Amino acid sequence: xxxxxxxxxxxxxxxxxxxTVTLSRYMTSVSGTGTASISTVDMKATSLNFSSGELKPxxxxxxxxxxxxxxxxxxxxxxxxxxxxVTTSGNLPxxxxxxxxxxxxxxxxxxxxxxxxxxxGGLLPHTAATTHSYTLTVTWPQENNxxxxxxxxxxxxxxxxxxxxxxxx
Numbered sequence: 001x002x003x004x005x006x007x008x009x010x011x012x013x014x015x016x017x018x019x020t021v022t023l024s025r026y027m028t029s030v031s032g033t034g035t036a037s038i039s040t041v042d043m044k045a046t047s048l049n050f051s052s053g054e055l056k057p058x059x060x061x062x063x064x065x066x067x068x069x070x071x072x073x074x075x076x077x078x079x080x081x082x083x084x085x086v087t088t089s090g091n092l093p094x095x096x097x098x099x100x101x102x103x104x105x106x107x108x109x110x111x112x113x114x115x116x117x118x119x120x121g122g123l124l125p126h127t128a129a130t131t132h133s134y135t136l137t138v139t140w141p142q143e144n145n146x147x148x149x150x151x152x153x154x155x156x157x158x159x160x161x162x163x164x165x166x167x168x169x
Contacts, residue, residue, distance in 0.1 A: 039077035043124060044068050045160035055092075057149075058142035067132045067160055069124035082122035082162035086136065092154040093144040097137040123165065 045067045055061050067084075069076040086096050096117055124130050138156060 042076040057145035060139040070129040079165040080124040080162045083120040085118040085159045087116045091152045101133040
């Protein structure tokens with residue numbers, strides 16, 4: 001019996017050594033360091049709360065707003081394409097003239113009837129604080145002065161939508 005136990009222990013020892021040597025060939029140890037960085041995205045349109053106030057037939061009202069790619073000293077690390085959309089509820093026969101001052105909108109004007117108008121083509125560069133200024137002129141044509149429009153109100157909404165630009169290449 002002692003011989004059988006000895007052989008059994010010897011066999012277990014051989015199997016343990018063999019499996020350690022066999023399996024150790026497939027073990028690898030690697031060490032290293034790395035750095036991850038995340039790009040900051042910053043875009044803001046300022047002063048988008050407008051009131052048409054006392055707009056009457058033959059009158060117009062002008063609103064100004066800026067589209068920027070920074071807040072304080074934080075500047076966006078990615079280039080951004082953006083669009084400007086002007087929408088109304090359509091209760092009044094308003095015309096819109098959206099014009100840009102600066103790199104984004106030089107010489108650009110958008111003149112539409114009531115409803116929705118979209119301008120696309122705004123581009124805010126990366127890592128350079130940039131301000132694009134716009135002026136929206138809302139006009140109520142003199143010839144649209146029906147008495148039925150006297151008590152109407154209209155909601156004018158300006159929406160600036162930005163997304164990360166696709167890199168050229």
